[in-house]
Amino acid sequence: MRRTLSGPARHQASAQETLIVINRYPGSCGKCRRRVEAGAGQAVNTGGRWSSYHHECAPVRTAPPRGNHRGWHDLPVVGFDIEGTDRQPMDSRIVSAALVYADGTTSNWLIDPGVPIPPDSTAVHGITDEMVRSAGQPPRKALAELGTAISKVIADGTPLVVFCAHYDVTALHTELARHGLPPVEWDRAAIIDPSILHGEVEPRWYDSRQLGDLCRYYQVDLATAHDAESDARAAVDMAVSIAARHERIARTHPDALHQAQVGWYAQQKRNLQEFFDRQGRNETVSLEWPLETKRRR
Template sequence: MLTHSLKLRKPLAVIDLETTGVNITKDRIVELCIAKAKVDGTVEVKTKLINPGVPIPPETSMIHGIYDEDVKDAPSFKQIGKSLAQFLEGCDLAGFNSNRFDVPMLVEEFLRIDVDFDTKNRKLIDAQRIFHLMEPRTLSAAYRLYCHRELDGAHSAEVDTLATLEVLCAQVEKYEGVKLKNDKGEEYEPVKNDMDVLHQLTSANIVDFAQRMTRNAKGEIVFNFGKHSGKAVKFVLKQEPQYYDWMINGDFPLDTKRKLTEIKLKMMLEK
């Protein structure tokens, strides 16, 4: 039997969702798991595939491994919503990045089927916030972790520059040869003492530095904001040519406008 060591006054439901995408408004849940930590120290786990009622984008399936075929006979959220709300009744809610994604997505699904799922009287605990607080993502924290010294004079340009070089050297030394597994269970070595490899690891998806555009799993350049988020830039410019003019005349960085113009010129040459 699963157990926990948390001191609870009421059950704590730890939630993780797999979805058709990351848009709270438009996307849908395809799988949910809830680990309900009870006051007596026991844990009850429920895992459920859900038919989202819309196709799962292939690039999303490649991330979580759930395809349309897997959920075709699964119940819809509407079919399980009431029993799920009953299971979560009286529970506080937790997760990893749950306040920004899992809980809002779950609440949205409940609202669509007119199930009253109020979070006002529930405690919300996000383990990612604790992680980022206790393990700050700063140069000083990285220097302490990798170089085992305190960074004196942080925020001086020279001190920060030399510290960054030292951190990078220490990262390569620490992680070269360390293998991880990808979403298919295949082992790979992400960090090597090779700038081509490190670029691929840290910057391969960058199109413009404001990240208004990015690359999807197929390597296509797609918009990363607004009404066309996730759509191929070439497709949008072809279907809605005025969108280019709107961006060029809008309050976007010059680098973004330059990259967008390069894409448009390339399209013209391909005709």
């Protein structure tokens, strides 16, 4: 099993795992044998032995093999994703959203938020003011449809798969309240968040946790990153891929899995907060999942 470390993380490698950090010392690349300058590559520890590699020469991580066990990953689930105007979910206005159903059908919304879309947000998802003004729905109409559609998924008892659900759930909850629309009953939902599942099954993972990078690890196709439909579909495929590789995840009923993720998320974020504190960074991490009720700094 391989796990990747970056930054200040330290761990004593066992004979069964491979660890990676940025190389602190120069050396000869373990693959091409050319020199790797200090800080310009990776130092890989396999079974207690360190080797240096250029980034492009380093061994590729592979996820554990799929098993033959049964579980919720054999049953229908619905994927959900939004794109917004702000990284803070309580400040974000939704500009696009998608639901991906188990039968392959999708529901998509392009929404005119009624406020300018910041250029840095457009740089991420590619949605411009001109696009939403010409083809977007009024926010109250679109959000009412989206809220109703998600409420039906929950009422039907179908698990809702959402990558980094704290953002999407909190942003939608805030938007519905902002427009005087009925809230979604999130306390009745069974949400499966593959970002939390990954943190639980790979507790020493210190590499990128972005959707695209994790998709590569779990051998999931992400057609267009930061497109709501593509991200929702990839989230479902990743959740299924994790469950197929980890029997204890697959055999946990979605309702119980939802409750377990509340605790897993809180612990994962406590670890992140401790890292921020050690770095002297003035950042506060929310421990609430899936719905945040307090504004983050």
